[in-house]
Amino acid sequence: xGELHTRxxxxxxxxxxxxxxxxxxxxxxxxxxxxxxxxxxxxDPLLFSxxxxxxLQLWKTMVDGSIWPHVGMTVTETVVGFLLGTILGTxxxxxxxxxxxxxxxxxxxxxxLNSMPKVALGPIFIVGLGPGFMSIVAITLxxxxxxxxxxxxxxxxxxxxxxxxxxxxxxxxxxxxxKLVILPxxxxxxxxxxxxxxxxxxxGVIVGEFLVAKLGLGYLIIYGFQVFNFTLVLSSLIVxxxxxxxxxxxxxxxxxxxxxxxxxx
Numbered sequence: 001x002g003e004l005h006t007r008x009x010x011x012x013x014x015x016x017x018x019x020x021x022x023x024x025x026x027x028x029x030x031x032x033x034x035x036x037x038x039x040x041x042x043x044d045p046l047l048f049s050x051x052x053x054x055x056l057q058l059w060k061t062m063v064d065g066s067i068w069p070h071v072g073m074t075v076t077e078t079v080v081g082f083l084l085g086t087i088l089g090t091x092x093x094x095x096x097x098x099x100x101x102x103x104x105x106x107x108x109x110x111x112x113l114n115s116m117p118k119v120a121l122g123p124i125f126i127v128g129l130g131p132g133f134m135s136i137v138a139i140t141l142x143x144x145x146x147x148x149x150x151x152x153x154x155x156x157x158x159x160x161x162x163x164x165x166x167x168x169x170x171x172x173x174x175x176x177x178x179k180l181v182i183l184p185x186x187x188x189x190x191x192x193x194x195x196x197x198x199x200x201x202x203x204g205v206i207v208g209e210f211l212v213a214k215l216g217l218g219y220l221i222i223y224g225f226q227v228f229n230f231t232l233v234l235s236s237l238i239v240x241x242x243x244x245x246x247x248x249x250x251x252x253x254x255x256x257x258x259x260x261x262x263x264x265x
Contacts, residue, residue, distance in 0.1 A: 089148025
């Protein structure tokens with residue numbers, strides 16, 4: 001058995017190495033083809049730029065320090081919106097589970113809010129909260145909170161009734177039921193919602209910065225478009241992709257830590 005397990009682990013390592021190598025090769029091919037297309041004018045370099053020009057733009061802004069305030073502001077807004085949206089959404093989902101009357105009252109409102117285009121609320125937040133940090137975070141919350149509530153509350157309701165009956169037979173209170181059955185059984189969905197909220201938080205922040213910001217990566221994208229500097233636009237998108245990937249990987253690490261061993265049970 002020990003030898004079989006060792007061979008299985010070795011096979012998994014080889015597959016993982018092959019996947020990573022293939023991903024890296026595909027990325028290099030894409031960058032190389034884009035570079036060649038831009039330099040040989042197969043595509044319009046003014047509109048689509050090319051990698052070496054974009055990386056030179058990024059390097060210059062990193063060296064002179066002009067990009068760091070924009071990155072810092074956008075990351076701060078995203079992290080605040082992400083955390084607040086996830087925490088508030090989870091708390092509200094717990095309250096709806098705890099008080100079934102509230103869930104019946106607010107269910108149609110949640111459906112309407114979920115179907116409403118959140119970007120349309122941007123001008124209202126800007127007028128009400130002012131053109132700045134608070135309005136951008138509010139736009140982000142309007143996107144992340146509703147999704148979090150619906151996903152987690154639906155999971156709370158779908159917990160296996162067999163587990164609930166067993167815990168109640170042992171005399172558990174509603175609080176103990178929530179702590180011992182409902183919440184632990186919802187961890188996979190909560191983690192999945194965290195992953196979704198990473199992308200949604202970035203969407204909310206960038207849209208908010210499009211509308212109102214004078215600092216941030218969204219502002220750089222709009223500014224680059226206005227002055228017809230698409231190299232600045234694309235380099236800003238690269239920064240967003242890198243930071244968003246880092247955030248996603250942190251959530252994935254949290255998932256592995258919290259769910260370690262679940263598949264074997």
